[in-house]
Amino acid sequence: MSPVCHAQASTAEPAAAANSDPARVPADVPAARATSATATAPAVGSEAVPAPAPVAVADAPDGCSAGRWKLTGASAEPGASTAFVAAWDEQLKDVVRCLELPEQVRTCVAVQGHFDGKKFESRAVARAFGSDEAAQMVRAHGRAGVVTSHLYELGVGPERLKVVPPGTHRSWRGALLTLQADCLPPPVSDKPVVAVDDSSSNNRNGGSVVVINAAPTKEEGDSLLSLSLYFGHSADFAHSTDWDYSAITKLGASFQPGPIYVDIGIGMGLSPEDLARVSSDIRINAGYRQFLDDRVRVGVAGGYRRSGRGVLDAWMVREWWVGVHSAQCHSLDGKALTGEENIWAVCAQETIAPYGDRAVRGAIVSDELFILPQETEYRFGFELGLRLEVKL
DSSP states (O other): OOOOOOOOOOTTSOHHHHHSOTTOOOTTSOHHHHHHHTTSOOOTTTOOSOOOOOOOOTTOOTTTTTTEEEEEOOOSSSSGGGTOOTTHHHHHHHHHHHHTSGGGTTOEEEEEEEOOOOOOSSHHHHHHHSSHHHHHHHHHHHHHHHHHHHHHHTTOOGGGEEEEOOOSSOOOSEEEEEEETTOSOOOOOSSOEEEEEOOHHHHTTTOEEEEESOOOOOOGGGSSOEEEEEEEEEEEEEESSSEEEEEEEEEEEEEEOTTEEEEEEEEEEEOOTTSOSEEEEEEEEEEEEEETTTTEEEEEEEEEEEEESSTTSOEEEEEEEEEEEEEEEEETTSSOTTSSSOOEEEEEEEEEEEEEEEEEEEEEETTEEEEEEEEEEEOEEEEEEEEEEEEO
């Protein structure tokens, strides 16, 4: 018997019509009446799943606009067609095509088995289940399970399949499929959802606002870019033909994109009297900073320094160097540097510069300036210092 996809007649029809073959629609039922029945809630005990609001879908499969499919014609005798009729496959494919529409992405399908008033010839069946109706309900539930399995094999995910218990009264042999809109939860958003707690304890005070489903707050160490300013002082030891010493005071900025750091600083210093007295210094450090919660930083370093009798005077000593740099930083509140609350840190830093050179073309001796033939010398140096850092 071929399945018919139409709405069930109103309960005002005679009981004989309810017990007749559901594949036949009485000739005296107008077409308009049969159409309007699809949009009304069914009678209690016949179709327990309420009819959904019509879904407006252009060029949708048959039944998708009404959101219901009625699978009828299951056999009353034991056999394969008792639980599933092969002709139902086409209707199930329509259901699958409907669920694949973009506007139905959050829609589920509810499957409810149905049974009629057939009496079992063997009373053993009724005794096993308690009554004919109980045995028929088991059959109806089995039909819903088999239909659900076929939908799963056609590609419908298990989260979109809902098995509804059969009604308690006889109706017809088969299954009813009903679309349930907005059954699946919406996608998780990064924006927090604000809800109002209207519990009785809070109503007296006008309720309270609760933020739920908020995206986790990023820590400072995970930010795309953080910026710090620093102030430091260091002792620089350099050797070419002889050792010399400079005390350098620096101001600078530290850019930290992710786990990488880049320090750019400028400094002013004093040199021994037998060379230039005032020096200006430019320094760049770069490397990896996320060792032990950002406490240890290791990278490369490079610098350039010019020294003269005054800041704006012509240079008498000019140097450049490259090497390796490390720093050990500790927050002043004792917490990990990647935390949000601490913004102050103190760092001990060291630099070893095994490669560089120094150009000398003048010197100050007993407050007198002497111009010398320019000479270039190999330079080796190392630096020890402290700096105070504040995160912006």
